[in-house]
Amino acid sequence: xxxxxxxxxxxxxxxxxxxxxxxxxxxxxxxxxxxxxxxxxxxxxxxxxxxxxxxxxxxxxxxxxxxxxxxxxxxxxxxxxxxxxxxxxxxxxxxxxxxxxxxxxxxxxxxxxxxxxxxxxxxxxxxxxxxxxxxxxxxxxxxxxxxxxxxxxxxxxxxxxxxxxxxxxxxxxxxxxxxxxxxxxxxxxxxxxxxxxxxxxxxxxxxxxxxxxxxxxxxxxxxxxxxxxxxxxxxxxxxxxxxxxxxxxxxxxxxxxxxxxxxxxxxxxxxxxxxxxxxxxxxxxxxxxxxxxxxxxxxxxxxxxxxxxxxxxxxxxxx
Amino acid sequence: xxxxxxxxxxxxxxxxxxxxxxxxxxxxxxxxxxxxxxxxxxxxxxxxxxxxxxxxxxxxxxxxxxxxxxxxxxxxxxxxxxxxxxxxxxxxxxxxxxxxxxxxxxxxxxxxxxxxxxxxxxxxxxxxxxxxxxxxxxxxxxxxxxxxxxxxxxxxxxxxxxxxxxxxxxxxxxxxxxxxxxxxxxxxxxxxxxxxxxxxxxxxxxxxxxxxxxxxxxxxxxxxxxxxxxxxxxxxxxxxxxxxxxxxxxxxxxxxxxxxxxxxxxxxxxxxxxxxxxxxxxxxxxxxxxxxxxxxxxxxxxxxxxxxxxxxxxxxxxxxxxxxxxxxxxxxxxxxxxxxxxxxxxxxxxxxxxxxxxxxxxxxxxxxxxxxxxxxxxxxxxxxxxxxxxxxxxxxxxxxxxxxxxxxxxxxxxxxxxxxxxxxxxxxxxxxxxxxxxxxxxxxxxxxxxxxxxxxxxxxxxxxxxxxxxxxxxxxxxxxxxxxxxxxxxxxxxxxxxxxxxxxxxxxxxxxxxxxxxxxxxxxxxxxxxxxxxxxxxxxxxxxxxxxxxxxxxxxxxxxxxxxxxxxxxxxxxxxxxxx
Numbered sequence: 001x002x003x004x005x006x007x008x009x010x011x012x013x014x015x016x017x018x019x020x021x022x023x024x025x026x027x028x029x030x031x032x033x034x035x036x037x038x039x040x041x042x043x044x045x046x047x048x049x050x051x052x053x054x055x056x057x058x059x060x061x062x063x064x065x066x067x068x069x070x071x072x073x074x075x076x077x078x079x080x081x082x083x084x085x086x087x088x089x090x091x092x093x094x095x096x097x098x099x100x101x102x103x104x105x106x107x108x109x110x111x112x113x114x115x116x117x118x119x120x121x122x123x124x125x126x127x128x129x130x131x132x133x134x135x136x137x138x139x140x141x142x143x144x145x146x147x148x149x150x151x152x153x154x155x156x157x158x159x160x161x162x163x164x165x166x167x168x169x170x171x172x173x174x175x176x177x178x179x180x181x182x183x184x185x186x187x188x189x190x191x192x193x194x195x196x197x198x199x200x201x202x203x204x205x206x207x208x209x210x211x212x213x214x215x216x217x218x219x220x221x222x223x224x225x226x227x228x229x230x231x232x233x234x235x236x237x238x239x240x241x242x243x244x245x246x247x248x249x250x251x252x253x254x255x256x257x258x259x260x261x262x263x264x265x266x267x268x269x270x271x272x273x274x275x276x277x278x279x280x281x282x283x284x285x286x287x288x289x290x291x292x293x294x295x296x297x298x299x300x301x302x303x304x305x306x307x308x309x310x311x312x313x314x315x316x317x318x319x
Numbered sequence: 320x321x322x323x324x325x326x327x328x329x330x331x332x333x334x335x336x337x338x339x340x341x342x343x344x345x346x347x348x349x350x351x352x353x354x355x356x357x358x359x360x361x362x363x364x365x366x367x368x369x370x371x372x373x374x375x376x377x378x379x380x381x382x383x384x385x386x387x388x389x390x391x392x393x394x395x396x397x398x399x400x401x402x403x404x405x406x407x408x409x410x411x412x413x414x415x416x417x418x419x420x421x422x423x424x425x426x427x428x429x430x431x432x433x434x435x436x437x438x439x440x441x442x443x444x445x446x447x448x449x450x451x452x453x454x455x456x457x458x459x460x461x462x463x464x465x466x467x468x469x470x471x472x473x474x475x476x477x478x479x480x481x482x483x484x485x486x487x488x489x490x491x492x493x494x495x496x497x498x499x500x501x502x503x504x505x506x507x508x509x510x511x512x513x514x515x516x517x518x519x520x521x522x523x524x525x526x527x528x529x530x531x532x533x534x535x536x537x538x539x540x541x542x543x544x545x546x547x548x549x550x551x552x553x554x555x556x557x558x559x560x561x562x563x564x565x566x567x568x569x570x571x572x573x574x575x576x577x578x579x580x581x582x583x584x585x586x587x588x589x590x591x592x593x594x595x596x597x598x599x600x601x602x603x604x605x606x607x608x609x610x611x612x613x614x615x616x617x618x619x620x621x622x623x624x625x626x627x628x629x630x631x632x633x634x635x636x637x638x639x640x641x642x643x644x645x646x647x648x649x650x651x652x653x654x655x656x657x658x659x660x661x662x663x664x665x666x667x668x669x670x671x672x673x674x675x676x677x678x679x680x681x682x683x684x685x686x687x688x689x690x691x692x693x694x695x696x697x698x699x700x701x702x703x704x705x706x707x708x709x710x711x712x713x714x715x716x717x718x719x720x721x722x723x724x725x726x727x728x729x730x731x732x733x734x735x736x737x738x739x740x741x742x743x744x745x746x747x748x749x750x751x752x753x754x755x756x757x758x759x760x761x762x763x764x765x766x767x768x769x770x771x772x773x774x775x776x777x778x779x780x781x782x783x784x785x786x787x788x789x790x791x792x793x794x795x796x797x798x799x800x801x802x803x804x805x806x807x808x809x810x811x812x813x814x815x816x817x818x819x820x821x822x823x824x825x826x827x828x829x830x831x832x833x834x835x836x837x838x839x840x841x842x843x844x845x846x847x848x849x850x851x852x853x854x855x856x857x858x859x860x861x862x863x864x865x866x867x868x869x870x871x872x873x874x875x876x877x878x879x880x881x882x883x884x885x886x887x888x889x890x891x892x893x894x895x896x897x898x899x
Binding site for chain 1: 360365366367368369370372373374375472473475476477478534535536537543760761764765766769770771773774
């Protein structure tokens, strides 16, 4: 399965490069003004909801297992669990002007975004004796990266002597990957006169997923020439990209248990019906672990949604 | 005390020697020793795999004593005996209290004690296996570096001590014992717990009857490795079901009988009903007040009474009254210290190599794992030679210890005699511990119960009552009803079970019956339709005989009566153990 995905990715990359080369070697070698290279970068307001669901689930777990259980206890959590809400993409685009108004493009762009925060909470209760519970995530990590090959068509016209407005559509293939990681330690201490109890529990979980799929963008931009060959532009666009059937591996280690548990699987959303003596609640959590009884908990497919508004600035050079 | 035994021991050794003169094969001779349980992985979950609490138990050597039946041992059931605590030893409990061939006798007034032949030996009914739980009695645990105080302290936590891994230990031990004794591997197994051992039995039977639930996420406790062991056993014993889940009704063909001696079953309900009954006018406490002339002041009439007391507070008030009138909470017809005095006497015999050999029916010096040289990784206690008596957070069934009453009671016996034969042990190890408080404490408070898994704590959870009622649909049950046990006040049991209204529509105590019983008494359970998975059970009857002279340890006071009742009951359930 993984080999097929890699093959698809390589095919897509080769196709993109052919587009670039094809555009770079047009049938108009004597017309340097028809070829344009653009470098751009900006902000993408993507919100991968299913990936961020991990943080929401972790926060909910802590509310269930700590905050709501500890009614009457003193304590709080430091820091919220992070979510990915934007990325800083960059790319390069090659354009070929077919007519004065119409041009074709091929480009490659990518981004890498990670959120790392420590999160901790401590709760205590004193009634002659003192119980203190501490939950600490020394590492809570979400990482996301994506590479997109796009071919596009653009239509532009002047709106003054030094400005041009341009609209465009592009479509292509995106390859994306994400990874998560957390190091969590729980410590409970009971002190009652001479009696002392301390228990520690800890775990490390790392998992990743990757996949590819269709991507499309609708763009609107302003061009500002700076001489004959150079110019700058500001581009606003909406990107559509929803990747499904992502595959990945996972690893877990537990404090006091040598070795690690490893697995591979397709990402999905798991339904967890949590039953505690003080409450019952359903939590949805993304996972690719489907061993044993957890296989029955699959609620739906995991969708890595990279869609969202995007704002770029760039420079171009014409040949 | 030792003078008495000096005369009796040689005579008994001669008797035992004569008894073993006719070889019955390796599996029909008395034996004793340790079965090593390796590490095992398990976890608790509440529906979330990622938030499960995954644990790995440490290796341990579990002590057992096996006594084959007097006649036809290959045809007889295996009775498995164990005491409770949790943290209490069986060797100084049931093994010494009139269940095996020999017993410890102690005069309550003079304190004199001796090892005597037991006229009510259960070897008349079957093969006997007495087991000390992990890190209690002779059983000891293992770790890489027991001299590391911090590492040893961490051993006393949920990975080694909770009601589920405790029950799993016993299942593993029984299955391994049976595997090592193929001639009786398919024989019926009758579980005989006392006190907290009832909760252990609940876990054991539920693991055995509904074993797949413990690997498929259905139960809070998941132990895939243990389930594999159970599957392997069933593949050998029930070959017709190879590749299938063996139904509970079939499993009960081997694990289908339990004999509960004053046990915890649905502990919060039992305690709740118990305090209601004991605080009611005309209770046994009023009878004691009339007998002693010391009035009982009920908790609600105490000057500093909490208007909404827990049952713990009320029970402590009752215990204080019993101490005031010098009565033993375990048998309130006797002076304070009667019950523990017997255990202490047994401990003294068990910690001398000669009398230990006598009790176990073989030369203890032949047990390799008893030697200090085999125990480099052994430990018994969290603190070296310093025993905590603070049980504010204890899971102990019974009154909290009173340091002023008998400080030595919580300390291990003098083990010089044992050390002379087996070698001196390290400070954190002991040959024998009657009650390991560190174990008792951890059952109540550990990193699992702290994290909201209160169902793992038997003292407050209704889960165990639910599991018991599910099992009782398949398993024949005998439960003692002793007259003088205040610690586990069994008259409360019928109503306590009836509080599981989601499973039962009725739980009724029937004073009469069964027909012909010298000590009548039954509990009739009426089930709600469909309340037990896989069963269409409507009604079940628990044999509930009244023992009018007994307290907590029924076999200690009325051994012959109980054995007769057990044999008659087994016969009535289709398990004849002798001709009638």
